[in-house]
Amino acid sequence: MSFVPDPEQRAWRTLTRMKTRLARHRARLYSQVEDLLEEMRIKLCWVLSDLFAASGLGILQALAKGETDPKKLAALGDDRLKCTREQLLDALTGNPQATHREMLGLYLDQLQWVDPQMAKLRGLIAEALKPYPEVVARLAEVPGFGPDSAQQVMAEVGVRASSFPSAGDLASWVGTCPGENESAEENHSRRSPKGNRYMRWVLAEAAPAAVKAKGSHFQAVFRRKVPRLEYNGAIGAVAHRRCRLVWKILQEGVRYVEPGAYRDPKARKRRAQSLARALRKLGYHVEITPVEPATAPA
Numbered sequence: 001m002s003f004v005p006d007p008e009q010r011a012w013r014t015l016t017r018m019k020t021r022l023a024r025h026r027a028r029l030y031s032q033v034e035d036l037l038e039e040m041r042i043k044l045c046w047v048l049s050d051l052f053a054a055s056g057l058g059i060l061q062a063l064a065k066g067e068t069d070p071k072k073l074a075a076l077g078d079d080r081l082k083c084t085r086e087q088l089l090d091a092l093t094g095n096p097q098a099t100h101r102e103m104l105g106l107y108l109d110q111l112q113w114v115d116p117q118m119a120k121l122r123g124l125i126a127e128a129l130k131p132y133p134e135v136v137a138r139l140a141e142v143p144g145f146g147p148d149s150a151q152q153v154m155a156e157v158g159v160r161a162s163s164f165p166s167a168g169d170l171a172s173w174v175g176t177c178p179g180e181n182e183s184a185e186e187n188h189s190r191r192s193p194k195g196n197r198y199m200r201w202v203l204a205e206a207a208p209a210a211v212k213a214k215g216s217h218f219q220a221v222f223r224r225k226v227p228r229l230e231y232n233g234a235i236g237a238v239a240h241r242r243c244r245l246v247w248k249i250l251q252e253g254v255r256y257v258e259p260g261a262y263r264d265p266k267a268r269k270r271r272a273q274s275l276a277r278a279l280r281k282l283g284y285h286v287e288i289t290p291v292e293p294a295t296a297p298a
Contacts, residue, residue: 003163003173012128012155017198019121020152026052026114033060033107041094047083052111055081059092064105068096125151126282132159133284138249140275142242142256143218144210147278149202153246156199160250167244174199176240203239211238216258218242 005013030052034045042063048056058076067073070092077088129136129151139150157163157170164170171177175195211222211234218238225234248254276286 005158005163009155009158012125012151013198015121015125015128016152016155019118019125019148020198020201022114022118022121026111026118029107029111029114033104036100036103036107037094040096040100042096043091043094047087047091048081054078057108060104060108063096064101064108066101122148122282125155126284129154130283133279133286135159135250136284137275137279137286138253138255139246140279142210142245142249143213143216143258144206144208144242146275147282147284149206152198152202154250156196156202157246157250161247162251164247164251167247170247171240171243174203174243176200176203176236176243199243200239203242204235207235207238207242210242211235 033051037044037051044056044059045051050056051060055076055078059073062073062076070089073092074085074088077085081088083091126147132154135154136147136150139145139153140147145153161170164173168177173195175197207218210216210218213219218241221241222234222238225237229237245256249256272288276288279286
């Protein structure tokens with residue numbers, strides 16, 4: 001189906017799509033830095049969960065400027081790192097060449113303009129969607145989503161997904177439903193059709209996070225599907241189900257309530273507090289109100 005959004009939504013799309021492209025560029029930079037460190041025989045990614053966090057970035061910047069002494073580089077690491085000082089020293093013992101350091105400097109220069117632009121775009125998107133804080137919050141509650149993902153979804157399909165008569169119509173437009181290439185009453189391909197790639201990216205990136213949420217409905221769906229469909233197919237099935245859920249949340253104004261076994265109450269409370277902090281940081285007013293277990297799930 002053809003879907004032409006109104007001017008306001010087109011402006012949202014421009015902002016969120018630019019942020020998505022910058023985020024993917026940042027991810028490529030991360031991979032390129034990892035590969036470069038491997039060439040240097042430096043195993044920093046083995047001991048740091050995020051190379052671009054404060055400790056990793058400080059070490060990378062010093063390395064790019066010509067510092068090669070593992071002890072001096074290790075001293076830049078935060079005391080709160082989970083690895084020991086010996087492990088960090090061992091990871092920083094390599095063979096960096098001048099060309100490696102020059103390339104690392106170029107990658108870090110790109111990172112220095114990517115991060116501020118992404119931060120500015122987050123502020124612009126939050127301001128543009130400020131009239132709809134409750135919708136952002138309802139979408140962000142879904143496992144695997146967050147404020148950023150919720151805003152991207154709203155920019156692509158609208159605040160109420162009113163252009164899509166049913167969840168199946170939305171799934172078909174996004175391209176998460178199984179394909180039907182039939183001939184002589186036999187389906188020769190279940191490959192999903194091409195759809196809105198930005199929505200597909202959001203759903204595909206959020207699905208692996210959702211299946212890791214212990215006790216969640218999506219984890220149960222994934223485990224049920226993976227023996228028959230294998231990993232990629234099962235992730236696709238979870239993304240399809242999440243797409244239909246997005247339609248229901250937007251069209252009917254419901255909240256997501258975990259239909260399976262309830263997670264640890266402390267874990268649920270931490271998740272709610274984390275989401276509230278993220279939303280407040282973007283300028284939304286948020287109050288945490290417990291949802292009764294008897295509430296019908298989305």
